[in-house]
Amino acid sequence: MRIGYARTSTTDQEAGLAAQRRDLEAFGCDWLFSEQVSGTLTVRPELEAAIDYLRRGDALVVCKPDRLARSTADLLAFVERIKAKGCELVILSMGGQTLDTSSPTSKLMLSMLAAVAEFERDLMLERQREGIAKAKAEGRYLGRKPTARAQAEEVQKLAAEGVSPTEIAKRLGIGRTSVYRCLGKVAA
Incomplete structure (x- = not known):
């Protein structure tokens, strides 16, 4: 088989x-x-x-x-x-x-x-590290924007309305762990 x-x-x-x-x-x-x-x-x-x-x-x-x-x-x-x-x-x-x-x-x-x-x-990883180091040296590398934390108020609002963490994650396009983090239920 x-x-x-x-x-x-x-x-x-x-x-x-x-x-x-x-x-x-x-x-x-x-x-x-x-x-x-x-x-x-x-x-x-x-x-x-x-x-x-x-x-x-x-x-x-x-x-x-x-x-x-x-x-x-x-x-x-x-x-x-x-x-x-x-x-x-x-x-x-x-x-x-x-x-x-x-x-x-x-x-x-x-x-x-x-x-x-x-x-x-x-x-590939070596080139990636070199590119990040160069961008940081030039002040262009700021890392990824914290998308979930930018939506923390919306997460808390939906949770207060009784929406489940899974549904909140789907609606906002973020991970469920991020939802819990925004709700203060997971260490950052």
Whole structure:
């Protein structure tokens, strides 16, 4: 059985998640797990559910290695967990080819691709840090505006009217935790 896993880092990446689901379905995945959470989180519930769902002989299918792990070490740890269950990992985005962990050559290729992806991410973060430092030095970087706190009065007004925190968050386009923070129920 082929078990698909799709992930985007944020909830505003709907098109990316839909594209992954489409590709996984086209590959013939029997079951799909998907979530919209950062890959840096130590626990990703849907990924854990997908791995738990695997049975001997199954394959976990992802579109790209970075949808599964952020570092080479993490990717290889996932490969070992999957192999320990008697299963394989299949990656679709290999220039029209798929890459699986069924052979030593594939595992080598996977390790190299993961290392390149990790290197690219590190370079991107380094450039981002340099850009922020330069902007701060020039007095142009002020950080993100605190959107929720700017709406604190509206949050409190809606709460006083009996509107639930979840509904307040939807109406104002802010996170539910931000609603609680504006209401003084969560430490800043």
